[in-house]
Amino acid sequence: MTILSPLPGTFYSRPSPDEPAFKKAGDTVEIDDTIGLIEVMKTFIEVKSEVAGTFKAYVVENSSPVDPGAILAELE
Amino acid sequence: MSIKKIFIANRGEIAVRIIKAAKGLNIETVQAYSDGDKEMMAVKLADHSVNVGPAKAADSYLNINKMVNAAIISGADAVHPGYGFLAESADFVRAVEDAGLIFIGPSAEVIDRMGDKVAARSAALAANVPVVPGSKGLITNNDEAIEVANEIGYPVMIKATAGGGGRGIRVADNQEELIKYTSQARAEAEAAFGDGGLYIEKAIKNPRHIEVQILADGTDAIHCFERECSVQRRRQKVWEEAGADCLDEATRDKLCAGAVELAKAVGYKGAGTLEYLYDEKSNSFYFIEMNTRIQVEHTISEMITGIDLVQEMIKIAGGAKLSYKQADIRRDGHAIEVRINAENPFMQFLPFPGKVVSLQIPTGEGIRFDHFIYEGYQISPFYDSLIGKLIVHAPDRAAAIDKMSEALQGLEIGGLKTTIPLHKALAKDAAIKAGDIHTQWLEPWLDAGNLKEEKAS
Numbered sequence: 392m393t394i395l396s397p398l399p400g401t402f403y404s405r406p407s408p409d410e411p412a413f414k415k416a417g418d419t420v421e422i423d424d425t426i427g428l429i430e431v432m433k434t435f436i437e438v439k440s441e442v443a444g445t446f447k448a449y450v451v452e453n454s455s456p457v458d459p460g461a462i463l464a465e466l467e
Numbered sequence: 468m469s470i471k472k473i474f475i476a477n478r479g480e481i482a483v484r485i486i487k488a489a490k491g492l493n494i495e496t497v498q499a500y501s502d503g504d505k506e507m508m509a510v511k512l513a514d515h516s517v518n519v520g521p522a523k524a525a526d527s528y529l530n531i532n533k534m535v536n537a538a539i540i541s542g543a544d545a546v547h548p549g550y551g552f553l554a555e556s557a558d559f560v561r562a563v564e565d566a567g568l569i570f571i572g573p574s575a576e577v578i579d580r581m582g583d584k585v586a587a588r589s590a591a592l593a594a595n596v597p598v599v600p601g602s603k604g605l606i607t608n609n610d611e612a613i614e615v616a617n618e619i620g621y622p623v624m625i626k627a628t629a630g631g632g633g634r635g636i637r638v639a640d641n642q643e644e645l646i647k648y649t650s651q652a653r654a655e656a657e658a659a660f661g662d663g664g665l666y667i668e669k670a671i672k673n674p675r676h677i678e679v680q681i682l683a684d685g686t687d688a689i690h691c692f693e694r695e696c697s698v699q700r701r702r703q704k705v706w707e708e709a710g711a712d713c714l715d716e717a718t719r720d721k722l723c724a725g726a727v728e729l730a731k732a733v734g735y736k737g738a739g740t741l742e743y744l745y746d747e748k749s750n751s752f753y754f755i756e757m758n759t760r761i762q763v764e765h766t767i768s769e770m771i772t773g774i775d776l777v778q779e780m781i782k783i784a785g786g787a788k789l790s791y792k793q794a795d796i797r798r799d800g801h802a803i804e805v806r807i808n809a810e811n812p813f814m815q816f817l818p819f820p821g822k823v824v825s826l827q828i829p830t831g832e833g834i835r836f837d838h839f840i841y842e843g844y845q846i847s848p849f850y851d852s853l854i855g856k857l858i859v860h861a862p863d864r865a866a867a868i869d870k871m872s873e874a875l876q877g878l879e880i881g882g883l884k885t886t887i888p889l890h891k892a893l894a895k896d897a898a899i900k901a902g903d904i905h906t907q908w909l910e911p912w913l914d915a916g917n918l919k920e921e922k923a924s
Contacts, residue, residue, distance in 0.1 A: 398818070399820055400820075400848040401849070431818045432848060432849075432850065434817075434818050434852075456522060456523070456849075
């Protein structure tokens with residue numbers, strides 16, 4: 392299972408530079424859990440999981456540009 | 468020393484605006500662009516263009532070293548910063564000047580001084596420009612709080628010096644509330660910040676936002692009248708007008724004359740804006756801050772005065788004295804600007820960085836559209852959502868609102884969600900037509916569901 396980017400922009404796996412990532416391998420992911428942020432046009436939009444599962448890994452590095460539909464993270 | 472080649476350290480619609488101004492003065496242009504901006508209109512219009520790095524602004528448009536190096540390599544003799552990005556960075560001004568180039572704007576010292584709230588407040592007071600009245604320093608006990616509040620009048624705001632983000636701020640309508648809130652605010656500030664220091668400021672409920680456009684050459688200064696920008700969402704201006712019809716002539720004169728005095732007193736150079744809160748009930752205005760750059764809404768001041776503000780700031784930077792005297796500046800009619808953002812107003816203004824598939828722009832007397840889009844252009848997700856500004860000019864305010872309504876009907880941007888439907892609704896709104904607005908007006912208006920999606924017919 393994967394979580395896709397709903398928007399183009401810059402993906403962040405952390406709520407702020409000094410904080411740990413929203414999820415790490417082995418974490419439980421519920422539907423609507425925030426797994427990252429997309430910065431689009433100076434606005435931060437939360438990326439919410441549409442599926443439930445166990446977090447495997449981020450596919451995209453923190454602070455990198457993404458296109459809509461890009462795979463952001465994988466679940467098990 | 469006149470300028471021959473300008474490096475444009477910005478993007479979007481203001482870059483296009485600067486190129487047009489430069490062309491009118493027969494000055495060559497070099498457009499800076501990031502990896503995400505290769506296809507932008509300003510790159511196509513400028514004489515030359517230079518890549519300044521990755522799409523992310525922090526690595527390109529906001530990187531002083533990269534921008535200054537690109538300007539040097541391009542052979543430009545001046546840098547126009549536009550608005551946003553590095554426009555109000557004193558460090559950028561110093562770096563540009565150290566490289567032997569002209570910065571089109573005020574000196575680093577003036578930017579530093581007017582960018583500091585306390586220093587700007589002192590400068591305003593010294594020029595006899597009213598600021599929001601408040602305690603001279605910290606309030607140490609209740610008696611002192613009561614004395615200050617009686618002097619400045621209720622309602623008053625109680626603020627924690629160590630506060631921020633709205634924490635520790637309370638509004639008291641009378642003495643009883645003042646005593647209660649002062650103790651609460653002190654306890655809260657001590658707990659949250661370990662500092663119980665408080666000060667008191669007059670609370671201006673539902674103020675209007677009024678600002679004065681000035682032009683100055685370092686010695687002399689003039690004003691180009693005022694603008695009202697009270698229609699705001701999340702402190703972002705949405706709909707702007709020149710002039711402010713809520714002001715009487717005497718208040719307008721006082722407001723504008725004070726702005727000129729302040730600009731002269733600080734040795735201001737270039738185009739600048741002094742922002743004020745205006746309390747309609749007491750007919751009082753209070754200086755809040757100065758923006759030391761050209762502003763998004765400069766266009767409406769140009770429409771009512773006939774002055775090209777961007778050309779004027781370039782001429783002044785090149786060493787010219789002001790080409791106008793105050794008596795030459797006439798106010799003619801009324802102008803309105805609306806900001807067209809690539810956002811979906813029906814989905815909490817969610818950004819919509821799509822591709823422009825079709826574009827129809829209204830034309831006619833008194834209609835202007837400043838923008839940087841064209842059919843086939845992909846709006847970048849990396850920058851601000853402003854894609855254009857629709858501007859109208861008419862003999863009076865009512866005619867300007869009608870003209871705005873008409874112009875909006877002729878503006879069609881296919882492929883994107885934009886704020887056009889919001890502006891169409893505003894142009895029809897009774898409160899807007901009556902001028903019965905303030906800075907806290909738009910958000911409750913939106914929350915109350917006044918903006919409805921039109922059914923496709």
